Amino acid sequence: MMSTKKIVILAGPGESTDILFHALDAEFGVHRIILETPVSQQQLLKRRTEKLGYAKVAGQILFKLLIAGPLAKTSGKRLQAIKQQANLNDRPLPEDRVMRVPSVNSPECIAQLQALKPDVVVVNGTRIIAKKVLTSVPCKFLNTHAGITPLYRGVHGGYWALANNDAAHCGVSVHLVDAGIDTGGIIAQALISPTPEDNFVTYPLLQLAAGLPLLKQAIRDVLRGEVKLQPAPAGISRLWSHPTLTEYLANRRAGTR
Structure with missing residues (x-):
């Protein structure tokens, strides 16, 4: 049933945004998609190096080139199977509903x-959103995070949970967005059960498929004014980054692909 409320997606470009849009549009009718221009690779590497150091970033680049890239090519059948099983639509976004801004934190984005x-803003794959943006309109911002927060904040939360022998926290979270990194109030969480066919590049799609029903229910609750937050799972909150080549190979030997 289409909603008469205005649902706006605030996102970065990519397949997960395409899938997210079509899932929500079929359920509610998405009013507009505001797409930001991604941070350049050069700027991204500079920021990452400042935070993590040259050695760590060099290891991450080697992982991407030697492992993640080839894995993506050999995992095509499995990725397609997940899409078919979960009925995920990855067609491009309809251009007539796309509005482009240089950054989610730009004056142009706030103006849009x-x-x-x-009535609700759904966030996907953007840079960290500044408080000035979150307070620019009187509605809630929702995000689907590929990890169980706050234990696995940052990136590749499913992978790192498995690498830590923590399958009990290998999953996805839907949460309110605040000015931190995956630190907003938790609305819902679900676990995934990877098969032996799954690996680093398929985990995020499994998480997205598991998260979409939670996100749809969260949107319904927000529109009805009935959002209830869940207590955070027990454990240490940690911000995770991309694995280095050495880390991945060590985890691979231990059984995590």
Whole structure:
């Protein structure tokens, strides 16, 4: 049933945004998609090096080149099977509903949000959103995070849970967005059960498939004004990054692909 409320997606470009849009549009009708221009690779590497150091970033680059790239090519059948099983639509976004901004934190983005007057904003794959943006419109911002927060914040939460022999926290979270990194109030969480066919590049798609029903219910609750937050799971909150080649190979030997 289509909603009369305005649902706006605030996202970076990519397949997960395409899938997210079509899932929500079929259920509610998405009013507009605001797409930001991604941070350049050069700028991304510079920031990452400042935070993690040259050795760590060099190891991450080697992992991407020697492992993640080839894995993506050999995992095509499995990725397609997940899409078919979960009925995920990855067609491109309809250009007539796309609005482009240089950054989610730009004055242009704030102006677009204020002009659209959304009832809920769904975030996907953007840079960290500044408080000035989150407070620019009087509605909630929701995000689907590929990890169980706050234990696995950052990136590749499913992979790192498995690498830590922590399958009990290998999953996905839907949460409110605040100015931190995956630190907003938890609305819902679900676990995934990877098969022997799955690996580093298929885990995120499994997480997205598991998270979409949670996100849809969270949107319904937000529109009805009935959002209830869950207590955070016990454990240490940690921000995770991309694995280095050495880390991946060590985890691979231990059984995590």
